[in-house]
Amino acid sequence: MASRRSIRDETTELRVRLGELEARVSWLARRLAKAEKALKVPAAPPLKVKPKRRCPGCFFEVPRGSRARRCAYCGFDFKAVKPFLG
DSSP, rough: HHHHHHHHHHHHHHHHHHHHHHHHHHHHHHHHHHHHHHHHOOOOOOOOOOOOOETTTTBBBOTTTOOSBBBBTTOOBBBGGGOEOO
């Protein structure tokens, strides 16, 4: 009989400890949710980016300061059309 009591006592003790652990985990989860709400930072406004010149033939960006007559990538002649921004 003594061994059965000790098993019952251990089972009861484990159930109590498990209940305390579950309560602690739920308390921590609530605290974490509050902390996340407090730390939320508004998104930064989108940057205004100036559109870069692109080749109308292949849509690659034209290298900065390039005064070439043709695209270095596809060979498109820039004199054929107006500059393309986009």
